[in-house]
Structure formats: structure tokens, C-alpha cells
Amino acid sequence: MTAIAISLIDVTKTYLDRTVVDRFSFAVKKGECFGLLGPNGAGKSTIARMAVGMTPPDAGKITVLGAPVPAQARLARASIGVVPQFDDLDQAFTVRENLLVFGRYFNMSTRQIEAVIPSLLEFARLESKADARVAGLSGGMKRRLMLARALINDPQLLILDEPTTGLDPHARHLIWERLRSLLARGKTILLTTHFMEEAERLCDRLCVLEEGQKIAEGRPQGLIDEQIGCQVIEINGGNPQELRALIKTCAQRIEVSGETLFCYSSAPEQVRVQLRERTDLRLLQRPPNLEDVFLRLTGREMKD
Amino acid sequence: MWENYAAVLPANGWNWIAVWRRNYLAWKKAALVSILGNLADPMIYLFGLGTGLGFMVGRVEGMSYIAFLATGMVAASAMTASTFEIIYAAFARMRDQRSWEAILYTKMTLGDIVLGEVVWAATKALLAGTAIAVVAAILGYAVWSSILHIVPVIALTGIAFASLAMVVAALAPSYDYFIFYQTLILTPMLFLSGAVYPVTQLPGNVQQMATFLPLAHSIDLIRPAMFGRPAADVIFHLGILFIFGVLPFFVSTALLRRRLMS
Structure with a gap:
């Protein structure tokens, strides 16, 4: 097994005549938290989407957990959990039902899913909300449920697109604390954010992006010392x-x-x-x- | 290009069941309301038109007009139930609720989702069509044993119209566009396919058009069966319905890939 979880080599993505990602390369090591930091429109979400095979690149090579993406993206996705930027929980269902339905998309049996639901609810601090409708949850609870949902297949790699955008400080800190506990369990995280504080607190290494290009890469403190000092x-x-x-x-x-x-x-x-x-x-x-x-x-x- | 298209086709023969079960779980919560809603509309047409017009029309093809109409309504309600499930409910899940995007981050492919939605829509068509056939049989307008024969036809009709509606949903920027599909395609099809009167009432060249309409083939199978008569050209009619189920499925999956995964 290789020590690299995600590798992008010279990846380019163009929409009409706008280059959103421009010959972009980076590698995420297993067990680390890697951040893509940049303002809105810098291409962070597009990179995250390309890494799970949701968007094919126009050029370049993507490998995730050893599988070429997008060709074998389904294989890689079996061991990936994704938390998208926008709330896409199933409003028709309760917290528990959301987890149940989602587990089936990973070919898990009802019994297998029911066996992991208690620990996921505990992880998301949603034990008391198990049978509550999703529509009635607060923003922080919804995001924690999306995080729990992304863990249903016990993934090695988590891809989080702006996991705390739109949350109040208290909810944000709780998410950060949960993410650190996942890193402590050995999970690999790829995170996009435009919060400096989030990147500094969580990321082992990060890329700073502007208009689809990498303008800096390194450890947060290393970058700060080197660029500012x-x-x-x-x-x-x-x-x-x-x-x-x-x-x-x-x-x-x-x-x-x-x-x-x-x-x-x-x-x-x-x-x-x-x-x-x-x-x-x-x-x-x-x-x-x-x-x-x-x-x-x-x-x-x-x-x- | 082809490699990317192949990657979004159904991954296997069973993944779609997870999508189907999601819809079933949601439907179960309001099943009674849904069944009544699905039944009320065709029943009102059946009794409204059937009894009212029946007095004027007399007998059609050797049957009472209401019995004739009931056979058309079975196929037509399968068409509507299936279409509406796709262009409203599935479209909402695809666009407004972003549910499909969430599913695409799992082991499911886009083709698995489309197939699950199509089979689910066909399931609702099956419920709607069969319910009317049962009512018709209770009232003596149809032969009881025919229901066994028409169930697969109703299901296939549901698949065909769900697949067609999926193409429309893949192309439509918003709900407003569905009205064109309803008024310009589905409503004329109802009249051209012999759902409410025999196609022989129409001019010859217009009758020819019916050959290309899936609803006409569905009715050509369902009507004789419900009357307890042998149907002609069974394989031909089934074949056309099958093509309408399969071709648009692949077209819609390609269109949806462009829409959601570019």
C-alpha cells in the first residue's frame, strides 16, 4: 500500500472559456489533514469534486486510494466519506432514517447499518435526536449529521467541502473537535475552507489557491514564518x-x-x-x- | 468520452434497489393519501365521462362505453402516475434537494440512481393502473383473470413513460417546462392512442401516428385482455414498449451526466 491517499498531477479544468483549475498538483499523505485554502471561486470545490470522480478533469492525472479517477472512482468511493458544502440531507426522514438510507447506498444490509448507527449518533452528539425530523435540526446538528453520514462506510478518507461555513462559533468549534478526533483515529482528511483559523487549527499541510492556481504550499506555521516572520x-x-x-x-x-x-x-x-x-x-x-x-x-x- | 459514459451506467443489477427503497420508505409514510390521490383523478374521469358520455355514445367495440373507457384509463393512469413521479418528485430530488448528488458520493452510479427512480415510478404506475383495473373488475367492466395478464403490461408502460419523462427532466431548466411536455405530448397522445375513443374514429393518416406512440401499444394489449378477448401482435406491442423503456433510459443518463457531472 502506498502512503499517498490523494494525488493530483497537472490537473486542469475549464468551463467554457474559464479555467477554474490550472495545472494543479498536490499529494495528500495517509493520516494527515490537508487543506485547500482560498477565497470563494478559487477552484477548491471543483478540486474536491474531481477527487471523488464527480467532475472529470480536462487534463492531468488523479489517483485516489490507489484508484485512477474518474475511471475507477466508484472503487475509491467505497472508502471515502464526503461532506458537501450544501445541506443535502433527506428532509423526508428522521436522523436515524437518513443514516439507514445512506448506508444502503454502500450496499450495507439493514442489520449492518443498525449496528453502526448508535456509535455514529454518539459521535455526532445526536443521540437524543435520533428520531427527530431533519428539518427541525439546527445548522450545527445538520452538519454533524452530514459528518456522521459520511462515516457510515467507515471510510479511510474524508473529503470535506467547507465543513463549517455558515455555522456559529460554538457549532464550528464542536465540528473542529470532532474532526480532530477523526484524525486521532488515523483518518485522512482533505478539507476546503476559506477560514484561516480553521486551516491553522486543523491542517497539517495546506495549499493556498487563487484563481485555480497554487500560490503556496506547506505547513501552516512554516508558511507564516517563511512568508511573514x-x-x-x-x-x-x-x-x-x-x-x-x-x-x-x-x-x-x-x-x-x-x-x-x-x-x-x-x-x-x-x-x-x-x-x-x-x-x-x-x-x-x-x-x-x-x-x-x-x-x-x-x-x-x-x-x- | 465513452469510458466516462460507461463509468456512470448502472454498476450492477441490484444497486438501484437502494434508491428504490429510499423512495418506498418515504412513500410509506403517506401511502394512504398517495393511493387515494392517485386513484381519485382517473376515477372521476371514468365515472364522469363514462356515465355521462356513455348515454350518448352507447356501445363501443361491443362493450359499454364506461367499460371501454376503463381500459383506456388503466393505461393512461399508468402513464400519468409514472410521468408525474419523474418530472415532479424525482426532478425535485435531483435539482432542489440535491439528493442525487449525495448518492453520487457513494457506491451508486448515476445510472443506478436513474434506474432506481425509473423502477420506482413504474411501481407507482403499477399501483395506479392496477387499482383501476380492480375497480373495473369489481363493477363487472373487466374480466377478473385479465388482471394477471395486464399487470406486466402496466409495469412496462410505467417503465417506458418514466424513461421518457427522465429525458424531459434531464433537459428541463425548471418546472415550467414540464407543462409543454404535458400539453403538447401527453394530452394529444391520450386522444391519438385510443384511450377515450377508438382510433378508427380518426382520419387514416392520423391513425398511422398511433404506431409511434407507446400509449397506443399499451392500450392495444390491455383493452382486449380486460374484455377477455385474445390480443393481437403481443410481441410487437411489448417490443415497442420495451424500446421506449430502454432507449430513453440511456439517453437520459447521458444527458444527466452532462448536467450533474461536468
């Missing part, structure tokens, strides 16, 4: 051009995005000294994060 002061208020002139001597780099000026400096206290007279400004000093990496590489913020 100093403190960040966010400055709000005032005229960005004027401020830039004021602090440029004590900053490695300055980026302006919207109304915010990002000052990257190994000597943040000197920046503060320069600006001490300016009581009209709001200053926030923080360690660098992936958002800064994205801003550095693309010249714009990832926030939608």
Missing part, C-alpha cells in the same frame, strides 16, 4: 498613504487592504512610537497568520 500591526483610521510615509522606516513591509493598513515589522514598538501622537487611529498588534500570507501573496485579503 514578524509581528503585524493592523492600523485603522487615517489616510493610508500618509501613514505609510510615517512608518515605512520601521516596517519590513506595508500592505493596504480596504480601510486597513497592515504593517509587518520586527520592531512593532517603534511603529507605536511613530504613531503615538495619532489618537485617531486604532492599532491592533498580533502574531502573523495565514490571512497575512494570502495578503502578501495576492495583494488582497481573503475575506469575502
Whole structure:
């Protein structure tokens, strides 16, 4: 058995005349959490769809769990669990029935499915909702049910398309905690997200995407150290051009995005000294994060 | 290209059953309402037209008009039940509820889903058509033993119209387009196939058209059976219905692949 769960080599996908994914390559090792990080429209979902054989690439080679995709995608899907971005739970059914019906799509017998349902409900913290209609569940519960549903075939690999988009912070943290428990059990995860925090918390390695192209790849902290490597002061208020002139001597780099000026400096206290007279400004000093990496590489913020 | 198409065809002979069972489980929850709804419409037509027009028409092909109409209604209700299941319920599962997408992430192929939906629609057609035949038999308009013979024909009629409707559903951007299929294809077919009056009432060249209509072949099999008469050209009629079941199935699967998996 190879140690690679997913491999994409020079994969290209074009819709009409728009290239959504452009000669994209990456490899996900077994047991790791790999993130595809990028703004909406960067091609993350298309890559996730191609990896399960839902969309054929125009060029390039995809191998998932040893099977060529899309030709043998069905073989690979037997050991994959997918959580799509949009709620596609069966509204006609209860929580338990959703799991039962889904298990049959993996050729499981009713008895086999009923044997795993209790542990899935426990995993999703939905024991008390087993016989509740899906329509009445909260957003967080629905997402946890989709996660439980993706685990019904005991997959080695999970593909999660924006698993916490649209959830409140509490629900999001619960999903993160559940995903970490899956990683601890040795599952491999491919995750798409536009949340920096999510990528930093969960991913062992990640790719940063923009307009279908890979603009950086590595460990989250490694990328941050390599691309930024100093403190960040966010400055709000005032005229960005004027401020830039004021602090440029004590900053490695300055980026302006919207109304915010990002000052990257190994000597943040000197920046503060320069600006001490300016009581009209709001200053926030923080360690660098992936958002800064994205801003550095693309010249714009990832926030939608 | 062909390799990708082959990958979406039914993976085996039994995967579709999982899709069928999903629909059965959902249907079971409201079975009574569904059966009554399916039966009410054709029954109202049968008694409304059958008794009302029956007085004016007298006997048709040696039978009372209501008995004649009942045989047409068996086939027609199979056609409607099957069509509506696909263009409304299955279309909703495919487009609005994204259920098919969820299923495509499993061991099922697109062909398995389409086949499961088609067989399910045919199951509903079977219920609707058989129910009318049973009512007709109870009222003495049909021969009881004929029901055994017409059950497979009703099922095949259901498969044919489900397959055809699947092509329409694969092409339709929204529900609004289904009205064209209903008014321009299905309703004329009802009249051209001899469901409500014998096709011999129509001009010769119009009669010829019936050869190409699946409903006509269904009626040509069901009507004599219910009257307890031997049917002619059984293999030919079954063959045409079979072709209408199979060809559109493959066409719709190809169209749906383009729609959902491009």
C-alpha cells in the first residue's frame, strides 16, 4: 500500500472559456489533514469534486486510494466519506432514517447499518435526536449529521467541502473537535475552507489557491514564518498613504487592504512610537497568520 | 468520452434497489393519501365521462362505453402516475434537494440512481393502473383473470413513460417546462392512442401516428385482455414498449451526466 491517499498531477479544468483549475498538483499523505485554502471561486470545490470522480478533469492525472479517477472512482468511493458544502440531507426522514438510507447506498444490509448507527449518533452528539425530523435540526446538528453520514462506510478518507461555513462559533468549534478526533483515529482528511483559523487549527499541510492556481504550499506555521516572520500591526483610521510615509522606516513591509493598513515589522514598538501622537487611529498588534500570507501573496485579503 | 459514459451506467443489477427503497420508505409514510390521490383523478374521469358520455355514445367495440373507457384509463393512469413521479418528485430530488448528488458520493452510479427512480415510478404506475383495473373488475367492466395478464403490461408502460419523462427532466431548466411536455405530448397522445375513443374514429393518416406512440401499444394489449378477448401482435406491442423503456433510459443518463457531472 502506498502512503499517498490523494494525488493530483497537472490537473486542469475549464468551463467554457474559464479555467477554474490550472495545472494543479498536490499529494495528500495517509493520516494527515490537508487543506485547500482560498477565497470563494478559487477552484477548491471543483478540486474536491474531481477527487471523488464527480467532475472529470480536462487534463492531468488523479489517483485516489490507489484508484485512477474518474475511471475507477466508484472503487475509491467505497472508502471515502464526503461532506458537501450544501445541506443535502433527506428532509423526508428522521436522523436515524437518513443514516439507514445512506448506508444502503454502500450496499450495507439493514442489520449492518443498525449496528453502526448508535456509535455514529454518539459521535455526532445526536443521540437524543435520533428520531427527530431533519428539518427541525439546527445548522450545527445538520452538519454533524452530514459528518456522521459520511462515516457510515467507515471510510479511510474524508473529503470535506467547507465543513463549517455558515455555522456559529460554538457549532464550528464542536465540528473542529470532532474532526480532530477523526484524525486521532488515523483518518485522512482533505478539507476546503476559506477560514484561516480553521486551516491553522486543523491542517497539517495546506495549499493556498487563487484563481485555480497554487500560490503556496506547506505547513501552516512554516508558511507564516517563511512568508511573514514578524509581528503585524493592523492600523485603522487615517489616510493610508500618509501613514505609510510615517512608518515605512520601521516596517519590513506595508500592505493596504480596504480601510486597513497592515504593517509587518520586527520592531512593532517603534511603529507605536511613530504613531503615538495619532489618537485617531486604532492599532491592533498580533502574531502573523495565514490571512497575512494570502495578503502578501495576492495583494488582497481573503475575506469575502 | 465513452469510458466516462460507461463509468456512470448502472454498476450492477441490484444497486438501484437502494434508491428504490429510499423512495418506498418515504412513500410509506403517506401511502394512504398517495393511493387515494392517485386513484381519485382517473376515477372521476371514468365515472364522469363514462356515465355521462356513455348515454350518448352507447356501445363501443361491443362493450359499454364506461367499460371501454376503463381500459383506456388503466393505461393512461399508468402513464400519468409514472410521468408525474419523474418530472415532479424525482426532478425535485435531483435539482432542489440535491439528493442525487449525495448518492453520487457513494457506491451508486448515476445510472443506478436513474434506474432506481425509473423502477420506482413504474411501481407507482403499477399501483395506479392496477387499482383501476380492480375497480373495473369489481363493477363487472373487466374480466377478473385479465388482471394477471395486464399487470406486466402496466409495469412496462410505467417503465417506458418514466424513461421518457427522465429525458424531459434531464433537459428541463425548471418546472415550467414540464407543462409543454404535458400539453403538447401527453394530452394529444391520450386522444391519438385510443384511450377515450377508438382510433378508427380518426382520419387514416392520423391513425398511422398511433404506431409511434407507446400509449397506443399499451392500450392495444390491455383493452382486449380486460374484455377477455385474445390480443393481437403481443410481441410487437411489448417490443415497442420495451424500446421506449430502454432507449430513453440511456439517453437520459447521458444527458444527466452532462448536467450533474461536468
